[in-house]
Amino acid sequence: MESTFFWYSQLIKPSWAPPAWLFGPVWTLLYAQIAVSFGAVFVLAARKKIPLVCALPFALNLGFNLAFTPIQFGLQNNALATFDILLVLGTLLWGMVVIYPRRHWIAYMQVPYLFWVAFATVLQVTITILNW
Numbered sequence: 206m207e208s209t210f211f212w213y214s215q216l217i218k219p220s221w222a223p224p225a226w227l228f229g230p231v232w233t234l235l236y237a238q239i240a241v242s243f244g245a246v247f248v249l250a251a252r253k254k255i256p257l258v259c260a261l262p263f264a265l266n267l268g269f270n271l272a273f274t275p276i277q278f279g280l281q282n283n284a285l286a287t288f289d290i291l292l293v294l295g296t297l298l299w300g301m302v303v304i305y306p307r308r309h310w311i312a313y314m315q316v317p318y319l320f321w322v323a324f325a326t327v328l329q330v331t332i333t334i335l336n337w
Contacts, residue, residue, distance in 0.1 A: 209278040216283075217335040222328060235318050242314040243267060246304060255307045262300035269293045283333040290329045294322050 214225075243263045250260035269292040277286040297319055305312040 209281065212281050213278065216332055219328070219331050219335070222332075231321060235321060238314055239267075239270075239318060242311050245308070245311055246300075249308070255304070259303050259307065262296045262303055266293060266296035266300055269296060277329075283329070283336055287329050287333045290322070290326050294326050297322055 210225075243266075246255070246260050246263045249255045250257045269289055273286060273289050273293065276282055276289050297315060301312045301315050301319065
């Protein structure tokens with residue numbers, strides 16, 4: 206694991222990139238929020254209170270989100286990580302649009318996650334370009 210962090214530390218990053226220590230606390234808070242809101246979506250879909258298809262973007266988002274770290278740090282593949290984070294952003298927006306008419310609060314709970322993923326997407330794209 207140490208070599209993966211060394212690899213990442215050697216990448217060219219923009220001056221506005223946050224310090225590495227910030228990612229852990231931010232993702233810890235976001236994952237707690239994701240657990241509550243996505244869990245609510247999955248429970249509502251299982252109980253047939255919302256159409257099952259409404260849970261699809263949330264399930265895909267979770268999969269793409271969890272794939273990012275192994276792609277970025279395990280495979281050390283910036284281009285594939287960029288594609289993955291674009292899928293994270295896209296499925297998050299899709300999920301927010303689909304759930305909003307049914308449960309506003311779940312859509313609103315995604316706003317901090319949306320801001321962070323949008324920022325992380327711009328950061329990832331920038332890092333990919335700078336290290337091409």
